[in-house]
Amino acid sequence: MGGFRRYLLRRLAQAGFVVWCILTIMFLLFKLMPGDPTAIFVDNNFTEDMIQRQRMLWGLNDPWWVQYLRYLRNMLLFDFGHPFFQNESVAEIMLDKVRNTCLMIVPALLVSVVFGTLIGAYAGWTRGSVFERAAVATSLVLHSVPSFFVGILALMVFSYQLRWLPPGGMVPLGGPDTLWGMLASPDYWKHLVLPGLVLVSREITGPILLLRSSMLEVKGSDFLDMLRAKGLGEGRIVVHATRNALLPLVTYVAVMTGILFQGQVLLEIIFAWPGLGRELVQALTHLDFPVAQAALYLMALVTLALNLIADLLYGAIDPRVTYE
Secondary structure, three states: OOHHHHHHHHHHHHHHHHHHHHHHHHHHHHHHOOOOHHHHHOOOOOOHHHHHHHHHHHOOOOOHHHHHHHHHHHHHOOOOOOOOOOOOOHHHHHHHHHHHHHHHHHHHHHHHHHHHHHHHHHHHHOOOOHHHHHHHHHHHHHHHOOHHHHHHHHHHHHHHHOOOOOOOOOOOOOOOOOHHHHHOOHHHHHHHHHHHHHHHHHHOHHHHHHHHHHHHHHHOOHHHHHHHHOOOOHHHHHHHHHHHHOHHHHHHHHHHHHHHHHOOHHHHHHOOOOOHHHHHHHHHHOOOHHHHHHHHHHHHHHHHHHHHHHHHHHHHHOOOOOOO
16 A cells, blocks of 8 residues: 555544544533523423423434434434524525635635735745835734724724725625626625625735745755756746745645634624624524534534645645655
């Protein structure tokens, strides 16, 4: 068996163990949470027999180990069941909310990576310049400011005072609800500006600082002297240096995407964006366990999958990485 295959099997086994740990911790946390889902569902007209029948329907009266095994089986099969307080299935709700979350973070991620790479590479190549000092200082400031603070400030200025942009939501009431319909709608892009810029202001700092440091290491490499000796122009040399400096960015982007996918909860609440994070908060508020468990599970799976992909890609693009 080759080294890469052994490495892949080992990483998959580790990921499976981590998934089991996450599911077990989630199950225990939800069992230990105070309150009862039926307390929100029932009213004074419900008799005790009616409440018990509802608990049996939801499986809340079964022994804990039966609930645990059923919960593991359903999660591994992505059979999330039905929410306590909504008519749609949990899978349909999750599909819709994951799409909405991606519609917010993917454009911001693309802008952050592209422009952060360009700014960071140029800052590293022009070390000691005014541009480099300004880029580093601005990145450190933006990275240290909480994104929810920037979001609230942007909302106050551009929505409530200047009234340039809508204060929240994805599209106006009655707007398109399909993926391609929203992408073709100017209203969606107008609603995306504020949360997108807030995300970019935070996430662009990572590529800038990382590419600057990586570029400083590559700048003194011998192969650049060889390229100069061959007569290549400075622009071509910068391109070659940037390509070699991009290697650490591969793993960072994958990790950043996973963190961004599960860390946009506050921004979705601030901008009333109907995404996965906002749905998670609402489910926890109403003790809607199936929805909350599915949301947390999907966030964890995305983070694990992106970390695994990053490790595999890094070895594929850098021949110096071995799996022995």
